[in-house]
Amino acid sequence: MNPLLRLLLLAATTAVGFGFMAALLAAVAYPVVRARHGRLPAAARARRIAAWSAAPWLVGGLLVALCFLPSMWSVLGIATDHCPLHDDGHVHLCLEHAPHGPVSLVEWLLLGAAATGAGIVFARVVAAQFATWRAVVALVRTSGKTEGGLIPSSAPLSVTTGLFRPLVLVSTGLRERLRPEVLAVVLEHERAHARRRDPLRLVAAALLSAGHLPGTRRLLLCDLALACEQAADDEAATAVGDRVRVAEAIVTVERVMRSSQSGLAAAMGMDGASTVARVEELLREPPTRAPLLFRGLLWGLAAVAAVLLASDLHHLTETLLEALAR
């Protein structure tokens, strides 16, 4: 096998292994960490949950990069070549000495399982998004001849849709049933979604979270959806200058949806959990974040520790890969 291809396959196997470990760790750690997320402002929380969604890919990629760091120092002439020290024919995660030998059955199984699992989740997400997108396009077309984003429908509906050029759509039914000051809040909230590109953020997280275990993935996506709503609420509150007014608007629209005679008066699955969480958050004092300097210092320390541990990680990973290859 071509040495470069062999090296890439080995790196991919290593990344899958690290990613799987990160997913297992996240399954244990995320339920604990999410309790602390409530202390963050919604916009920061949304960013953090999005990063958690991609954690298996990020951690897998980052640790593989760290594994290659010793050989990179050697290529750059910063450190001496360490491979001859243990040239006993075992697997090399090295840019200078490409690994040799065939791909083991365990490696193929690991790569195959990861590709199949991620492929199934990707296909499901794409199919679901395509169905929604197709319905939304048809809906947008009916509003084509009316003034921007106004859907000619008696059903009360207000949404932001579109990945790259988000569009705010409000139905005539909702506009007629709301007082102008409530409608202004609804529009500010939807514009905030468009500015923040929340539909894109949610779909990207749905795809990237494919690396997590199903339970963790569901939790992450629910939390992200709520954080995006609350971040849009915060921006709407800043725009109208009153958090309580946004809370009132949410309850008013919830009542309109409940009383709607159309099919939009949907099921009461979780007794409006999202509505309750949003209103309660708006009625609390807005949380603040730790200073940027403090967060920067923490990240800096983590980066230094990672670089210092790179050599140990490299050797440990090579030993594990060797054990797998036998």
Place this chain on the structure above:
Amino acid sequence: MAPSHPPFLGELELAVMDHVWSHGPCDVKACHLAVGGRRKITSNTVQSTLERLYRKGLLRREKVSHAFVYEAALTREAYGARMAEHVVSTVIGTAAPATVLAAFVDLADRAGEENLARLERLIAERRASKERR
């Protein structure tokens, strides 16, 4: 069997429906004059579009003299409402919180009366305490 969603419309179909919704009943000739002229399409194309919309259940027709006169079977608002309901049922059907669509309130989950009353009380208390300050 009735389709699970309202019929989706192509660009020409939507233009024809727009004309019927705005101007009321029309025959092929009138519709071709209004819609076909600027598109440089033949009367036959408009006729087949009207026929298709009739088969989709969006138009009704009646023979007057030798020609069919078409009228909307559904108002623009009723069609829009069905499309809106279809969007919501699609979002609910995906059973995933993450979609290409963000709604002002959760489309799939309604709050109960007790919860709403409690939230309204909280809002009133907060409003009162703000006004006292």
